Amino acid sequence: MTRRPVWMWASALLAVAVVALLVWALSVRSDLDDTQAELDQANAQVATLEAEEEPDTTMQAALDAAYEELSTRLGTKGEDLEAAMAAVEAAKRTADAAVEKANTAKEAAAGLDGATEQAQATADQARAEAEAAKAKGAVVTDCAKASFAALGELLDGGSLTAQLSTLRDTLEGIADDCKTAFAES
CATH class of the missing domain: 1.20.5 (Single alpha-helices involved in coiled-coils or other helix-helix interfaces)
Structure with missing residues (x-):
């Protein structure tokens, strides 16, 4: 090797x-x-x-x-939720009074015999019913403004996702109040 x-x-x-x-x-x-x-x-x-x-x-x-x-x-700029809800309550009271006035005028018209008196009572009833319809319209408008104000509070509060449940609860409360107000009117 x-x-x-x-x-x-x-x-x-x-x-x-x-x-x-x-x-x-x-x-x-x-x-x-x-x-x-x-x-x-x-x-x-x-x-x-x-x-x-x-x-x-x-x-x-x-x-x-x-x-x-x-x-x-x-025209709701700067309107807060509490003011909007107060407006709903005021509109509800106005509508209730207008409906009561219309019902009273209707009862009065039914009890009259003279044509002139009945025509006057029917005119009073029509005015009262028109006032009640206008008041119900104010309830609807104020409810919409209250809902819009609730949305505004959501946007002012920061995180959208964190406040959605609060907004839902607020809107449900407004809807319930408005349904009640409109149903009673």
């Missing part, structure tokens, strides 16, 4: 070391690529979350602008 020189063994050992370093470098590079992909995915999720939050503020601004325009057109 011939003995091989040491430099051949050293070269073979060096070649094995180079291959091992190459495998290790490729493994590190693969791990780095995986980490970069995870980072890109996390950044994309953050961007998505931020994009989802922006429409909420954009939607809030759009709702605020629409509310301001409608309140200006309806």
Whole structure:
């Protein structure tokens, strides 16, 4: 057997070391690529979350602008919910009085015998019924204003999602009050 020189063994050992370093470098590079992909995915999720939050503020601004325009057109600008509900109660009392007046005029017209007196009583009844219809219209208008004022309080309060249940309860209460007021009238 011939003995091989040491430099051949050293070269073979060096070649094995180079291959091992190459495998290790490729493994590190693969791990780095995986980490970069995870980072890109996390950044994309953050961007998505931020994009989802922006429409909420954009939607809030759009709702605020629409509310301001409608309140200006309806003449309810600056009207608060308590004042609107007080107006509903006042309109309800007016409607109740007008209906009572119409009923009294109707009863009076039925009990009269003379044509002139009956014509006058019928005219009084018609005026009272017109007044009752106008009062019922005021109830409807004031109920709409109260609902609009409740919406305004929602928009003034910050987070829309947090206040939706409060708005629903408020609107249900207004609707119940208004149904009662209109039914009694």
